[in-house]
Amino acid sequence: MSTVVKVENALDLFVAETRELFAKEPDVERRWAALTPVLAKFLADPEVIAASKNWPECVPAEGRAENLIFYEDPDYGFVVNGLTKGPGRIEHDRQNTNPHMHDHAHLYTLYGVLDGNERVERYKRVDDRSRPDYAEIERTADVLVGPGEIDLVKPYEIHREVSVGKETVALIIRSAKGGGFNQGRYDPRTNRYWESLGPRQTPCEMFPR
Numbered sequence: 001m002s003t004v005v006k007v008e009n010a011l012d013l014f015v016a017e018t019r020e021l022f023a024k025e026p027d028v029e030r031r032w033a034a035l036t037p038v039l040a041k042f043l044a045d046p047e048v049i050a051a052s053k054n055w056p057e058c059v060p061a062e063g064r065a066e067n068l069i070f071y072e073d074p075d076y077g078f079v080v081n082g083l084t085k086g087p088g089r090i091e092h093d094r095q096n097t098n099p100h101m102h103d104h105a106h107l108y109t110l111y112g113v114l115d116g117n118e119r120v121e122r123y124k125r126v127d128d129r130s131r132p133d134y135a136e137i138e139r140t141a142d143v144l145v146g147p148g149e150i151d152l153v154k155p156y157e158i159h160r161e162v163s164v165g166k167e168t169v170a171l172i173i174r175s176a177k178g179g180g181f182n183q184g185r186y187d188p189r190t191n192r193y194w195e196s197l198g199p200r201q202t203p204c205e206m207f208p209r
């Protein structure tokens, strides 16, 4: 007779804790604030840090970024994404052909850094929103973040992450799967505003065997 022993990994534990929190906290603002320490524990897990070194590199294609998708919750809809930026992507961003200021539309996002350093820039909209293809934005914050640090991006908040160094790995929790709807894009050099699809979602095992 064999005994089946279910060994929970760090992703299983994070999902269980998140589902428990979402079940008892219906207020969306409080829910996402309360999720930050849960993600902090997930980011600090040695098993996650070790596994992240083997995640494939995310490659921008056809004007879209790429996210790895490790989990989508069937009931609450939240997803666990990975984002790896190697030297190619970072050089692409540095050339500044597209400044990458954007929002995440209606999503709540917790952006947690696993490896590397990034500057998180925040912007506010300062025009009267009377023209559909025009937006003036001003920088309100520019913060250096490193491993273990978490940024909460609320719906329609304008921001960008700029990698500092050679590589970045991030673990991102979103309130729903991105990629299937438009997000706002902002170019402060020309004040152009447009919308386009969010990152491609590439299914991936968080802990490849």
Ligand SMILES: [Fe+2]
Pocket: 102, 103, 104, 153, 159, 160, 161
């Ligand atoms: Fe973003």
